[in-house]
Amino acid sequence: xxxxxxxxxxxxxxxxxxxxxxxxxxxxxxxxxxxxxxxxxxxxxxxxxxxxxxxxxxxxxxxxxxxxxxxxxxxxxxxxxxxxxxxxxxxxxxxxxxxxxxxxxxxxxxxxxxxxxxxxxxxxxxxxxxxxxxxxxxxxxxxxxxxxxxxxxxxxxxxxxxxxxxxxxxxxxxxxxxxxxxxxxxxxxxxxxxxxxxxxxxxxxxxxxxxxxxxxxxxxxxxxxxxxxxxxxxxxxxxxxxxxxxxxxxxxxxxxxxxxxxxxxxxxxxxxxxxxxxxxxxxxxxxxxxxxxxxxxxxx
Amino acid sequence: xxxxxxxxxxxxxxxxxxxxxxxxxxxxxxxxxxxxxxxxxxxxxxxxxxxxxxxxxxxxxxxxxxxxxxxxxxxxxxxxxxxxxxxxxxxxxxxxxxxxxxxxxxxxxxxxxxxxxxxxxxxxxxxxxxxxxxxxxxxxxxxxxxxxxxxxxxxxxxxxxx
Numbered sequence: 001x002x003x004x005x006x007x008x009x010x011x012x013x014x015x016x017x018x019x020x021x022x023x024x025x026x027x028x029x030x031x032x033x034x035x036x037x038x039x040x041x042x043x044x045x046x047x048x049x050x051x052x053x054x055x056x057x058x059x060x061x062x063x064x065x066x067x068x069x070x071x072x073x074x075x076x077x078x079x080x081x082x083x084x085x086x087x088x089x090x091x092x093x094x095x096x097x098x099x100x101x102x103x104x105x106x107x108x109x110x111x112x113x114x115x116x117x118x119x120x121x122x123x124x125x126x127x128x129x130x131x132x133x134x135x136x137x138x139x140x141x142x143x144x145x146x147x148x149x150x151x152x153x154x155x156x157x158x159x160x161x162x163x164x165x166x167x168x169x170x171x172x173x174x175x176x177x178x179x180x181x182x183x184x185x186x187x188x189x190x191x192x193x194x195x196x197x198x199x200x201x202x203x204x205x206x207x208x209x210x211x212x213x214x215x216x217x218x219x220x221x222x223x224x225x226x227x228x229x230x231x232x233x234x235x236x237x238x239x240x241x242x243x244x245x246x247x248x249x250x251x252x253x254x255x256x257x258x259x260x261x262x263x264x265x266x267x268x269x270x271x272x273x274x275x276x277x278x279x280x281x282x283x284x285x286x287x288x289x290x291x292x293x294x295x296x297x298x299x300x
Numbered sequence: 301x302x303x304x305x306x307x308x309x310x311x312x313x314x315x316x317x318x319x320x321x322x323x324x325x326x327x328x329x330x331x332x333x334x335x336x337x338x339x340x341x342x343x344x345x346x347x348x349x350x351x352x353x354x355x356x357x358x359x360x361x362x363x364x365x366x367x368x369x370x371x372x373x374x375x376x377x378x379x380x381x382x383x384x385x386x387x388x389x390x391x392x393x394x395x396x397x398x399x400x401x402x403x404x405x406x407x408x409x410x411x412x413x414x415x416x417x418x419x420x421x422x423x424x425x426x427x428x429x430x431x432x433x434x435x436x437x438x439x440x441x442x443x444x445x446x447x448x449x450x451x452x453x454x455x456x457x458x459x460x461x462x
Contacts, residue, residue, distance in 0.1 A: 018430040018443035052432025202389035203431045240335070240372055242429055279335055281370035284426070298330035300369035 004042040006083060009059040011125060012045045013212050014205075014244050015052030020072060024056055027075040035084055047213020047248075048205070049125040051112065054095055059125070067092040120169070120206075124213030129248050132255040135216040141261055144223050148269035154184060154228040161228075169206055170196070183229040193226045193234035194296065198280050198287040200239065211238065211245035215252035219262065219275060226273045234273065235296050239280045249277060306340070314340045315348065319355035326357055330366055334373060343374040371426075379414045379421030381459050383407070384438040388427030395448075396435035400424060402449040403437070406456050 010016075010025050025045060032038040049057050054068040058078070065088055067078065074092060081087045095112065118124070127134035135141070147157060162177025183191060195218060197207040210218060222234045238246050253275050256262040264272045278296045280286055286295045294300070306314070318336045322329035333352050338344055344367050346360075353363040367373045385391075385400040400422075404410055407420050414421040430436050433445025439459055444451075 014429045015432045018428075018433055018436070018445055052430070055432060200427070202427055205429060205431075208429060241425075241427065278331065280372070281331060281335065282372035282426070283370050295331065296328075298327040298366065300366045 002042075004040055006041045007061045008041060008043045008083075009046045009061065009125065010043065011047070011049050011055060011057040011059075012244075013048030013052065013055075014208065014242065015048065016055035016057060017244060019056050021056040023072040024058065024070055024075055027072045028079070031075060031079045032083075035079060037079070037083055041083055044128050045130070046126065047124045047129050048209045050121070050209070051095075052205075063088075065093065068095060120217075121209060121213065123217065124209055127214065129213050129215055130251050132216060132252065132259060135214065140216050141220055144220050144227075144261070145267055147224060147227060148267040148271055151269065154230070155181075157224070157228050158184060180225060180228050183231075191229055191231035193222050193229070193231045194289075194293060195222055195234065195236040196287065196289060196292055197236055197238045197245070198292060199242075200284045200287050208242050208245045211236075211242070211249050215245075215249045216256065218249070219252055219256050222275060223262070223266070223273045227271055232272045232274070234275045235278050236275060237278045237280060237286070237292050237296055240282065241280075246277060246279065253277070311340050315351060319352065323355055324357050327362070329356055330358065330363065334363075334367060338373060343377045345375075377414065377418070378423070379419055381420050382438075382440055383420065383422045383456075384425050384428075385411075385422070386426070386428050386430075386434070386436045386438075387424045388431070390427070390431035391435040394434040396437075398449045399435055399437055399447055399452060402452040403456070406453060 008028055010021055010028065012021050012025070025043060028043045032041055032043070049059070049066075051057055051068070056070050058067045058070050059065065060067070060078075060082060065082070067074070067089065070078070070092060074089070077089050078092075081089055123135065123138055123140075127138060129135075132140075146152075158177055158180045160177075161180060162175065164177070166176040168174040168176060168179075197211055199205065199207040218236065222236075226232065226234055236249060238249065240246070253262060257274075260266065262274050266273060280295065283291075283295070283300075285291045315337055318340070319333060322333050330352070333356060334344060337348050337352060341348055349363045349367060350360055352358075353360045356363075367375065383403050385396055385403065387396055387400070400411060403422055407415065407422060409415055409420070409422060411422050411424050425438075428436055428438060428443070430443060430445060433443070435447055436443060436445045437447060437455075438444070439455065444455060447455075
């Protein structure tokens with residue numbers, strides 16, 4: 001495996017992409033070889049850090065220094081000063097929109113992130129969402145692997161989800177374990193797992209952050225849900241307005257199929273599960289679950 | 301959007317290929333077929349809706365009902381250059397209405413309209429998901445954020461030259 005002394009993480013979520021992070025990535029790729037640094041420093045495309053108003057955001061590890069509102073022109077200075085000489089570019093390190101009394105250098109210590117405990121978003125902004133191996137390296141697909149290889153009883157998993165206190169993220173906060181239990185008890189119907197990513201509330205991007213930053217976690221979770229309730233097909237309903245989320249999820253689904261983590265006989269367990277994406281078409285009401293299911297069926 | 305001009309025969313062949321994949325699948329394939337059809341034509345004229353209906357085994361009324369319900373589907377053609385102003389909540393409170401008015405004034409048409417020569421059209425949309433950059437406009441697929449009305453003429457000029 002190749003080893004690198006530093007990693008440059010460039011946020012390529014929707015906010016930062018709109019404010020030219022792809023050009024920043026290109027500029028890094030162009031400059032590193034001219035300084036002879038391309039063998040020792042790796043550039044990583046990541047999902048959202050959650051600081052879109054300060055974007056484009058670039059984070060440099062191992063120091064964990066965060067640079068805000070970076071322009072493609074700033075890249076020259078970051079490379080020649082920080083990456084080559086180890087001197088931070090202080091003018092790009094001040095948060096402007098977020099009030100932080102104790103703004104500090106590193107991503108972990110800065111006032112905005114310090115009090116956060118990221119659970120669902122733990123991998124966002126850390127891994128490259130377009131590489132399944134990076135998700136697996138962060139213990140991805142371990143849960144579904146354990147469940148299927150140990151042939152766990154679905155009801156015991158549901159009991160565990162219930163006792164974990166996991167709830168929906170949509171606002172109603174419905175207990176996830178109860179929802180799965182109701183679905184599992186229904187007999188004689190073909191069941192489906194639907195993932196509602198038709199996020200239409202202004203300024204709220206929890207669904208999109210996950211799909212853009214850690215799509216495999218959604219695939220793994222839906223597969224577990226499918227196993228628990230007895231479904232073999234899932235649908236993810238995403239807004240057409242979020243092309244990056246759609247693209248990364250499509251890549252993730254293809255990779256998961258290639259690795260045998262979606263499709264027939266997952267982990268040689270005899271369990272089949274597959275996923276398809278359904279695109280929204282600009283109807284706010286489709287975020288509501290019954291409307292969403294009608295829309296998946298092609299109705300209005 | 302609208303960059304590579306296809307002839308009507310080419311568009312028709314492409315649509316036939318798309319519909320062949322969904323032949324007789326009915327309602328469940330409708331949204332995907334319409335999205336692909338709009339990707340080819342840029343909008344959904346009645347003739348296209350009829351073709352989709354026939355291929356999927358639906359009535360034209362069922363297809364039209366879905367097309368007219370979802371705001372993403374358009375019954376009218378758009379201009380070669382499309383200006384889209386986000387009027388979602390975050391952009392609106394940051395003054396995107398003023399940006400829209402400025403664009404309307406500069407191009408000389410209202411929102412939802414196309415210039416007579418078919419070159420420009422203006423539309424409004426709900427949230428492109430870049431609230432951190434509000435107010436935001438899109439010109440075709442390019443995003444411009446944190447704008448003030450006095451920056452609009454410069455942006456328009458860029459697309460007039462091209």
